[in-house]
Amino acid sequence: MTPGERDALAAEYVLGTLDARATAELRGAMETDAALADAVAGWEQRLAPLQLLATPEAPPPDLWARLERTLGGGARRKAWRFPWPAFGLGAGALAAGLAAFIVFRPPPAAPLMTVLLTSRDQPAYLVEAERGTLRLAALNPRGIEAGRVMQLWALPQGATAPTSLGLIPESGRFSVTPQNIRPEPGMLIEISLEPPGGSTTGRPTGPILFIGRLSAAGNS
Template identity: 35%
Template sequence: MSEDVIPTGDDPDVAAAELVLGLLEGEERAVALRRVLAEPGFAQEVERWRQHLEPLFEIWPEVAAPPGMMERLDQALDGPAAPRRAALLRTGRLWPGIAIASSLLAAGLLLVVLVRPTPPVPTAMPPKRQPVATAPARMLVASIDPSVEGKPVTAVYDPVSGGLRLTESALADADRSAELWVIAGDGVPHSLGLLHASGGSTFMVTGDNRARLVAGATLAVSLEPVGGSPSGSPTGPVVAKGVLSQV
């Protein structure tokens, strides 16, 4: 990892890296996402970590565990049968047997960590296997950077609720409105609404636009007549844009 990315100082703030790596849960994750909205510097740090770590996932792509891996882990966790343990006690080979079983277990757990993108949540082993719950959809974040000098606008989108929140925007003047657009794979801009000049903006995304707000989609801001574009397409210059990415 390059030195320009690693946080420095006596008390480094690693929350941005932990958020990108998926290490934060519950209230810690909620606090970090609120910081993304409230602190432009922290939002930029999250984006820097995401860009720095993203190539690592391409180097080690997700692969399926080898056949029989879970059965071997179950067997290692259950331990050898009672008669076998008694025989080892009688022959004085109990501790070597435990060492071998521990080595197999450690190797198996290491393989699971390497082939999975994120560590599994530890749970008690149930008597019967239960269906694994579907992981919640991950938040999407974009730093919408002005084409000229100015303060970037941070956008956070929740795919579950459809809520889209943006920090305060100063991209338009009193004679024009700043309109937000999403550009997905079809390359066609679709309006999401007008940005407020102060206090931030909140949208409830509905209809087809929810399917367009995915990782890799572009958020762009154009300057339009007061009240928004009269044609349903951008009519003024694009003054800022950014790409959505998962955190």
């Protein structure tokens, strides 16, 4: 195989246009052919930005539990214990059914989530809300203009002005339990660009960079 042929094959593999047989052969060859593995890695890197063209969508709520069952070991649980997912995307129908039996423990409010999108509909932040706490995580970390900060806001349905939920640290990870409002389906969550220290007017003063609407986790 010439270097040109090898590279063309690697490119078609990464693109996804090889059939099942050629794919299996190539994966086998990559185990021993370092140059081929290198060519594939190069194409993965070149084309990776195209992944952003796919629209984000919440997976089924029970998927993590299924994955844990497959992987086994590690965090093994006793059979009588309900495998509560430790985060918001889980719970779901099974939890709702079980909650009826767990009389000494009030069922948690259904978790909510949204993906904050840019003006070009690109995913920027994942927001989850459960038991009154909002958690924010950057999906595609990016820098912001020097000397500016990002401020998080919530706009309950029917409200005329948003409520500030605080400034977002540079890490992009943020958790807040608002005192005067409660996360609910339909609530708008937005992030604006503000001067250091945040808006002094109680309303966003800079452009809204990212926006999304809370809905029940699992419904997309």
